[in-house]
Amino acid sequence: MKKTGVLLSAALLMTGLLAGCGSDNKGSSSAAEATLKDGKYDPPITISIAKQQDENAGKYINGESLNDNVLTRWGKEHLGIQIETTLLGGDATQYNTKLRLALTGSEKLPDVLPVYDTSLENDLIQSGLVKDITEDISKYMPERLKEIYKEYPTAFNPVIQDGKVYGMPIAPNLTEGQVMLIRQDWLDKLNLKAPTTIDEFEKVIAAFTNDDPDGNGKQDTYGFDFSGKDSYNTGWVSDSVMIFSAYTGKHLPGQWYSEDGKLTYGSVAEGTKDALAKLRDWYSKGYLNKELATQGAWDALADFTEGKAGIIIGRPWLYGSVKDVETNVQGAKISAYPTISGVSGDKTYQSGQQNDGVFMFNKDFNNMEAFFLYYDKLYDAAFGTGDFKYGYAEGYDYDTVNGEVVFDSKKFNTPMDAAQGVGKMSFTKNTPNVDGPGKSFYDLAQGAKPDNGVLMRSAANDPTAKDGYVISYENRDVLLPNAFNGPPTKTMQTSWEQLNTMEKETFTKIIYSKEPLEAYDTFVKQWHDKGGTQITEEVNDWYTNASKVDVMSNMGLK
Amino acid sequence: MYHKSKGYKIFSFFNYIFLILIALSCFLPMLHLLAQSLSSKAAINGNLVSFWPVDFNADAYVKTFKNSNFTGSMQVSVFRTVLGTLISMFIITTAGYALSKDFRGRNALMWVFIFTMLFSGGLIPSYILVTKLGLKDTIWSLVLPGAFGAYNLILIMNFFKTIPKALEEAAFIDGASFFVIFRKIYLPLSLPGLATVGLFIMVGHWNAWFDGILYMSNTENYPLASFLQTVVVQGSAQSMALSQSEAAAMSEQSIKAAQIFISTLPIILVYPFLQKYFVKGIVLGAVKE
Numbered sequence: 001m002k003k004t005g006v007l008l009s010a011a012l013l014m015t016g017l018l019a020g021c022g023s024d025n026k027g028s029s030s031a032a033e034a035t036l037k038d039g040k041y042d043p044p045i046t047i048s049i050a051k052q053q054d055e056n057a058g059k060y061i062n063g064e065s066l067n068d069n070v071l072t073r074w075g076k077e078h079l080g081i082q083i084e085t086t087l088l089g090g091d092a093t094q095y096n097t098k099l100r101l102a103l104t105g106s107e108k109l110p111d112v113l114p115v116y117d118t119s120l121e122n123d124l125i126q127s128g129l130v131k132d133i134t135e136d137i138s139k140y141m142p143e144r145l146k147e148i149y150k151e152y153p154t155a156f157n158p159v160i161q162d163g164k165v166y167g168m169p170i171a172p173n174l175t176e177g178q179v180m181l182i183r184q185d186w187l188d189k190l191n192l193k194a195p196t197t198i199d200e201f202e203k204v205i206a207a208f209t210n211d212d213p214d215g216n217g218k219q220d221t222y223g224f225d226f227s228g229k230d231s232y233n234t235g236w237v238s239d240s241v242m243i244f245s246a247y248t249g250k251h252l253p254g255q256w257y258s259e260d261g262k263l264t265y266g267s268v269a270e271g272t273k274d275a276l277a278k279l280r281d282w283y284s285k286g287y288l289n290k291e292l293a294t295q296g297a298w299d300a301l302a303d304f305t306e307g308k309a310g311i312i313i314g315r316p317w318l319y320g321s322v323k324d325v326e327t328n329v330q331g332a333k334i335s336a337y338p339t340i341s342g343v344s345g346d347k348t349y350q351s352g353q354q355n356d357g358v359f360m361f362n363k364d365f366n367n368m369e370a371f372f373l374y375y376d377k378l379y380d381a382a383f384g385t386g387d388f389k390y391g392y393a394e395g396y397d398y399d400t401v402n403g404e405v406v407f408d409s410k411k412f413n414t415p416m417d418a419a420q421g422v423g424k425m426s427f428t429k430n431t432p433n434v435d436g437p438g439k440s441f442y443d444l445a446q447g448a449k450p451d452n453g454v455l456m457r458s459a460a461n462d463p464t465a466k467d468g469y470v471i472s473y474e475n476r477d478v479l480l481p482n483a484f485n486g487p488p489t490k491t492m493q494t495s496w497e498q499l500n501t502m503e504k505e506t507f508t509k510i511i512y513s514k515e516p517l518e519a520y521d522t523f524v525k526q527w528h529d530k531g532g533t534q535i536t537e538e539v540n541d542w543y544t545n546a547s548k549v550d551v552m553s554n555m556g557l558k
Numbered sequence: 559m560y561h562k563s564k565g566y567k568i569f570s571f572f573n574y575i576f577l578i579l580i581a582l583s584c585f586l587p588m589l590h591l592l593a594q595s596l597s598s599k600a601a602i603n604g605n606l607v608s609f610w611p612v613d614f615n616a617d618a619y620v621k622t623f624k625n626s627n628f629t630g631s632m633q634v635s636v637f638r639t640v641l642g643t644l645i646s647m648f649i650i651t652t653a654g655y656a657l658s659k660d661f662r663g664r665n666a667l668m669w670v671f672i673f674t675m676l677f678s679g680g681l682i683p684s685y686i687l688v689t690k691l692g693l694k695d696t697i698w699s700l701v702l703p704g705a706f707g708a709y710n711l712i713l714i715m716n717f718f719k720t721i722p723k724a725l726e727e728a729a730f731i732d733g734a735s736f737f738v739i740f741r742k743i744y745l746p747l748s749l750p751g752l753a754t755v756g757l758f759i760m761v762g763h764w765n766a767w768f769d770g771i772l773y774m775s776n777t778e779n780y781p782l783a784s785f786l787q788t789v790v791v792q793g794s795a796q797s798m799a800l801s802q803s804e805a806a807a808m809s810e811q812s813i814k815a816a817q818i819f820i821s822t823l824p825i826i827l828v829y830p831f832l833q834k835y836f837v838k839g840i841v842l843g844a845v846k847e
Contacts, residue, residue, distance in 0.1 A: 048568040053777065059625055060626065060627065061626055063626065063773075065778055066776055066778070085776075086775055087775055088776065088777060088786065089771070090784070090788030091788060094771050101681075101682065101685045104682055104685070104686055106685065106686040106689045106690060107689050107694070301603070303605065305603040306605045306606060320602070324599065324603045327600040328600055328601065328604040328606065331682075415622055416678070425603035
């Protein structure tokens with residue numbers, strides 16, 4: 001008797017718990033009665049969002065906070081839309097953990113979810129908690145946004161399932177390409193030209209290593225500074241992908257490339273071995289960053305900033321992070337150059353990103369129209385129109401001093417250490433941008449007058465960074481987005497990590513001369529045997545599937 | 559005299575060297591951090607700072623204290639540490655006192671407590687429990703889930719057991735109740751144990767960052783350790799889409815150093831006051847009567 005009682009109460013408890021899990025997800029966003037009057041919702045509606053917020057991205061000023069700041073107030077006053085962050089994660093890992101926990105059903109999912117991880121995107125779709133937005137896009141997306149989204153059809157790939165679209169890319173736009181930052185004073189001192197081919201590159205880094213470019217009588221400098229800790233193709237800063245691309249063309253390490261409708265994996269492509277042989281040779285001669293396999297992208301910069309390294313590669317803004325060398329070392333001068341061309345005479349290619357994650361929506365969210373209204377307004381700053389002609393808020397990310405718009409937060413009416421990052425105020429960590437790899441900089445260089453916010457902001461940059469952006473724009477055809485951006489395939493889930501580790505170890509050991517160059521051939525064979533062949537097949541299946549249904553037409557984006 | 563033998567001298571020579579090396583390996587990172595926090599940004603970015611500040615300035619400290627996020631998190635941390643330690647100590651001492659006595663079912667109870675030391679429900683069940691109890695976004699989510707630790711309980715319980723039974727019996731005869739005995743005899747007599755366990759709990763609360771990040775949906779409620787975690791663990795190659803302004807802000811190494819340094823100070827300051835009990839408290843059970 002006693003036992004049954006215990007069992008019974010346990011069973012009751014369980015059902016109670018389970019019922020509790022489900023019930024919270026119902027009946028959200030019942031503010032459907034709110035109507036749009038003169039571009040404003042009355043009564044105001046609330047959109048709850050999830051957000052990944054980098055603490056490094058500036059700080060709140062004027063005692064503001066996540067849910068009460070100049071931009072959330074603006075949304076309420078001008079649009080009748082109150083943005084409320086109900087799920088917050090500091091860095092990518094934490095954010096993903098919190099999203100996964102929210103998926104357990106223990107709490108209500110926010111209305112709008114920016115998701116930055118393809119496998120999480122897939123899980124959300126499988127869970128049935130996110131909305132199919134195919135129709136909403138065709139119905140509610142404003143025209144000027146449609147024009148933008150039309151250009152990036154493959155950015156939708158990760159969120160398409162059975163011909164339905166479960167999300168939309170966040171602010172699709174190609175990232176800026178990389179430039180080569182070189183110590184101009186060293187080049188001048190040694191009477192060298194900036195390299196344009198791999199042979200010239202070798203000559204320059206050899207001279208930077210052996211010919212004492214800093215003139216201190218010691219052989220304490222080296223040529224090429226990069227990080228191989230995370231990947232040999234980061235598409236970011238301290239990157240080495242240029243050397244690989246010089247031999248493999250468009251087949252970049254760690255990335256998939258579509259050739260005649262078939263995807264192939266770059267790390268096992270022809271030419272990679274030659275690139276590794278070159279890096280191995282350079283490493284043994286001391287031309288490269290000695291700690292390249294242990295220093296992360298950010299750590300690798302230190303050598304350059306200290307004045308020990310001569311060449312570093314990264315996005316044009318990298319100049320801002322290494323220009324301290326001009327303070328630390330007297331006479332130091334950095335110049336930006338385009339990356340070299342490959343052995344075939346073609347350009348070298350690099351990884352380009354076309355969006356940072358996707359927006360997904362709670363299946364109970366009924367205010368897609370309001371979302372698009374708000375999202376479109378945020379684009380005002382990118383187009384330099386409307387309320388956000390110069391920036392998002394005067395005194396926050398720009399200021400007007402004596403009738404002139406300034407972007408340097410130290411020159412504000414109330415000078416600040418750092419402008420309040422717009423990413424901290426609203427919606428997503430990165431704000432919409434339509435400037436691509438640097439069109440505004442190119443236009444300025446062509447003589448355009450800085451008469452809107454975007455151009456003015458660009459004009460306020462460092463001259464060297466500006467040069468870099470112009471180079472990036474002129475060479476925008478070298479940017480290759482990864483052709484595979486779907487969720488991990490079945491075999492990937494079990495073997496990809498292992499294959500990746502093997503790849504990185506092999507590459508690093510070859511460069512460090514800890515293993516013979518032939519180890520690469522063994523690696524290629526093993527890669528195929530241990531799942532690579534299977535994965536290539538699956539990835540190709542995914543690729544054909546993703547392009548089977550013409551979702552772009554269904555969304556009215558054609 | 560064993561300490562005059564040759565072997566002993568050699569031993570103590572290497573022993574000193576060994577211990578000095580270990581001490582340095584603990585101390586030098588702190589010194590490096592202090593030097594960084596007092597150096598200029600350019601010097602740090604160029605890797606020029608080792609153990610002495612380059613281009614001395616205290617800007618980083620001024621900026622850190624002007625940062626409302628930092629000071630706010632500091633308050634949360636102090637509050638959580640005090641509250642959490644008080645709650646934990648109350649639960650552990652009362653439970654420990656009871657469990658140091660013999661009564662029916664004591665072993666079964668003990669077994670349940672020890673079970674929690676070996677197995678835990680895991681992240682997801684704990685998270686669901688805390689959210690369902692409505693603790694999310696409150697200070698309680700930081701202090702309640704970990705309030706009872708079986709390990710600390712055993713420490714305290716064993717400490718109580720070493721107090722002679724006769725003392726308690728004498729007090730009974732004088733008419734004291736259990737609570738009076740607990741308060742007036744057991745607690746004062748076990749100060750070393752209390753101080754030790756208290757310090758464990760305090761340091762644990764001060765350094766805990768994961769629960770803050772997990773249960774708080776508003777950065778203003780982050781305790782200091784969670785705040786630092788998000789500030790210091792900077793973007794790796796994974797977060798590639800960082801915009802220009804964000805990337806520029808990331809390299810403020812001196813501010814990070816200052817924040818870390820300031821955050822370790824309070825707990826370092828508490829330590830000397832507890833240190834005298836510490837040695838006594840931790841060696842319990844070493845010598846049996």
